[in-house]
């Protein structure tokens with residue numbers, strides 16, 4: 418490096434942007450000028466912790482997969498170990514055909530490895546079909562990608578798709594299995610199929626993760642806001658809020674970013690459509706590669722109920738497709754998390770909105786709270802009036818990893834490689850979960866730091 422101060426910008430102040438800023442600080446040192454530009458009036462994007470009744474609740478992402486190392490490691494790195502908590506280990510339920518059922522076990526995102534796991538959830542014809550599946554001729558094209566619904570429906574039938582797979586995939590992507598591709602959402606299954614599995618049953622069995630003693634999920638005791646604050650304190654970026662980045666063009670060896678000015682390099686930590694809009698002029702091939710990534714909108718209603726309301730002793734309730742219920746899932750937060758069970762209220766989160774059905778998200782707070790109460794009463798019989806409630810809307814909240822997504826990601830990577838000093842990161846690349854966002858932010862920041870410091 419010369420004596421000149423390195424100046425970089427991160428566009429987008431969600432968790433991806435804040436991790437990128439923190440990694441850039443680690444790698445470029447105390448003197449680097451690091452600016453985070455955020456369109457909204459707050460940092461955090463889809464991570465948001467708000468007060469409800471007697472304490473904080475997360476109304477965006479509420480947890481992370483703890484079997485991936487990125488978030489637990491980040492929490493430890495930032496000295497937040499005492500914030501790391503895990504679920505109590507209670508099982509979720511599925512609401513299907515107007516009744517509650519145990520969540521099937523030994524499945525890959527709801528795709529059963531044997532008929533017993535979905536017994537009681539699907540009819541006897543479907544069970545017989547699952548039994549016969551291994552001996553039914555199977556045609557898998559290793560060059561192709563298909564949506565999860567087509568694959569599972571063609572082998573196990575529609576009931577497995579709607580009652581077992583959709584509720585699980587819907588929880589992760591706010592989509593249905595029709596809008597999610599096998600290769601991006603279920604890479605281990607795709608690998609088993611490409612490797613010559615002779616049936617879907619055989620492929621699911623091969624792809625099931627080995628039982629692991631550790632907890633599957635984690636979260637932060639006082640909410641994701643704690644992580645956001647710690648990232649900001651450790652990265653010390655200059656932050657500009659209410660400032661949508663509106664223009665990006667080459668400026669000598671670096672870039673001109675409106676509203677920051679000249680920078681040596683940029684990390685674009687944006688949802689795909691926002692990234693596409695920003696780079697359309699300066700990097701058309703990059704914009705083209707990411708143009709067709711669609712997003713699903715959703716709304717979260719968090720309810721604080723009296724502790725004697727009678728909420729079931731389960732971690733949550735997922736809803737099968739086609740039920741006459743607005744909600745797609747409930748997290749029974751005080752049952753799921755031991756640290757929330759200590760509160761003076763019982764916390765429940767109801768989620769609304771699926772890909773292609775965004776209208777519900779724009780109902781008023783009063784309507785959404787009334788829907789959440791009515792839906793909770795339908796599935797649990799709990800009709801107690803909440804002592805507090807809050808609504809969060811997530812327009813274009815979750816990218817849909819549609820069939821062919823891995824090809825799109827490869828095209829994005831190749832287009833970005835041709836744009837010197839620009840890196841991209843975020844949920845539309847290698848997975849929508851917070852751990853995948855942390856990983857993509859770290860990769861992008863490391864590449865940019867090497868470029869601008871080199």
Ligand SMILES: Cc1cc2nc3c(=O)[nH]c(=O)nc-3n(C[C@H](O)[C@H](O)[C@H](O)COP(=O)(O)OP(=O)(O)OC[C@H]3O[C@@H](n4cnc5c(N)ncnc54)[C@H](O)[C@@H]3O)c2cc1C
Nearest residue numbers: 429431432433456462463478479480662691814844850851
């Ligand atoms: C309701 C919901 C529940 C979820 N639950 C979980 C969960 O439990 N576990 C899990 O792991 N994941 C969960 N996720 C997914 C996860 O939260 C997100 O994928 C992740 O937070 C995305 O982070 P990000 O920083 O990449 O994007 P975002 O959070 O979308 O941040 C991008 C930021 O860019 C800003 N921006 C947009 N355009 C511009 C512009 N032109 N200039 C400047 N800034 C701009 C936006 O305002 C936003 O703040 C959930 C998502 C939602 C919506």
